[in-house]
Amino acid sequence: MTHRATPPRLGRRSLLLLTATLAMLAPWKAAHAEAPLEPMEKLELMLRPDERSVERLFTGPDGHIYGVVGHAYEVRGRFIRIDADTHEVSVVEALPEPLVQPREPLLEGGAVAWTWDATGRAAYSLNEVGQLVRHTADGEETIGQVAGTRIREPDRHIPPGYQVSEALVWGPDDNLYTAGEEGHVLRYDPASEELEQLSARLPFVRGRHWWASLDAAALGPDGRIYGGTHDGYIFAFDPETEAITNFGKPLRQHRINGLVFRDGILYGVGGEEEGLARSFAFDPETHGFTLHGLTVGRHEFAPVSALVKDDADRIYLGTRGRLGELYVVPAEP
């Protein structure tokens, strides 16, 4: 007599226990994914109008948040520091050691995308003509051409014609990733100094491959890189398999302004410069989007430029423009 293997059947008691457990967890999970970027506390940015457009935010090696504010009438930016404990914002002359910090690409608009390596002694940027550049204390070195050209379209940072991504992200394999010509994923290995264009491409409607650039990215807890494209798609890229999974678009608007993971949920802000910034959350387990409201306050409709998280899980957000502002979303209790 042969026996076909069958899955064990749960007894009634086990089934009840499992159901109760799931019932307890599910509301928490649902509530967690539902939680918008609120409450949002505005930080005091003591700078004059036209000198306070928040251009970048990044987490410093000392645990505080740093950023760049731009000037509307001069090609000149300044570094700011947000004290993670007091939330006091101050203008600082320099970033903390050992971060390499060339002024032209960081403060004068030369770099469209920017990131440091784990040591902080090397940094990488995408410049306005789509070249990947390495910066060290010894100077800068062009690694290679990443972006291709596209049909002329004005953009804030980028001269017409170049399809330049606005994000660089480190993978779990210590390689640097971005997107380039016609939406192809680019991988740079700092150890071998090899820049490779992969066959994987960011999502795009056929014919819109020129707009398949990387607007924002965050490394997920599952080792995949989650990104947002110029056309507003949210996707995941698996560095091991090089597979792209397209989750679709949370908004009708193009542009993803920032992405950050917190407690396994991907929080993001999307919206066009001429649109309105709207918040959303994405659950990688359910592949579900939760759409939230307007990102910033009722009478402050500025475009969002940056989203970062500190070591205490607080999320910081910056807006661009004549009256740019800084906000913090406290960590959940």
Place this chain on the structure above:
Amino acid sequence: MSSGSLKRFVEFRRFATRVVAGGVFGLGLTVGAVGALAEPPPLDEQRTIEGMGYPIPEPHSQSGYTALTAADDGWVYVGTAYYGDSARVVRFNADSKAWEEIVDAHAVSRYDIKGGLNAQGKFHAEIVIGDDGVVWLATKHGHEEFINRPEYGETPEGYPGGHLYAFDPATGEVRDHGILKHQEGLMGGDIDNERRRLYYWSDPKQHFLVYDIDQNEVHDLGALRARPRYTAIDPQGRVFGPTRGDRAGHVYMYDPDDHRVYDLRVELEGPGQWSPPYVFTLSADGDTIYGARHPQGYISELDLTSIEMRDDLDTAHGTITARHTARAHPGNKRSGVLGADGNFYFANDGHVFRYDPDTREAEDLGQVTLANHEDWRPHHSQGAAAAPDGTLYFKYLPHRGSGMPYILVELEGFAAPE
């Protein structure tokens, strides 16, 4: 009296008054005047001021706010709102008392939408008239969905943006100058005849917009954090408006020479605390902006001669001095205008007040009554205008219980002295 003669008359009267009362006044502002401003006075319920009331032609949903202007030729231009549908501009003839519709926004701009959130549903911006007689009109959305802005960015049919129209009374033609900023309505409204520019701020993003009439160009100078229903332009072409929210202690100033917007921190002299005025109008001599609608009823004067640009301020480019010089009943003040006589007139909970800049007194002229509609009780005013002959015009919202519709009130007898 021409505007130039009025200005000279006002300047002489003010000079003479100040020579006599200068030293006493200076002391009075710090002692006696403070006492006089200690409490807001009640409305004078015994006093009335009689005018005539004329229903504004439908269709509309009332709420045309500051869109009211009296031209030199006897026509009074009235902007209206029509929520969810095409808003209109009508005009009233001061002699014949007849109305005429001159703009149906959707008809002029060839919109085939039926209405809804995306309609050109309101003329809110100040109606301004150029030296050439052309009347400038501007639209915004006609809805109250301020929190989530569902029409913005997430639909291809979303509100396209407010249109700028030019009506030429000489030919009767209306020309559509197009949308000034994508998806943004237009509010404010000032004209610089010398530079041939119009100034608006956009809603909801509150950007300062400059429209060059001859070049047909729009310049967006960025966010103001201000939503002033009234703005003011001085003889130098500088445009002013009070800011709000966390920037409430400032006034913005557009400088046409620099083509930039600056923020001036308000330094208050006198009692109380600065609160951004709702009504905001330039004085006859161009050196002062009168403000009304303080929560405690203060009347304010912004001294444009006190502007000081500074590099040492954290959040502003300079300072401007404001003075609380009088106090009126702290009621609803949403309309005001400089009269032909150089006084500042404003509506206040159904009453009309006159602020005399020479005596610095705010006089309650009384509850508005209507000779041609004795049963109507005007209460909530939006929009004010002054004709060259001294006639004042106010728009009043319907008043529940009295059956009064949305009306234009005409008050005669405020001409400048000969």
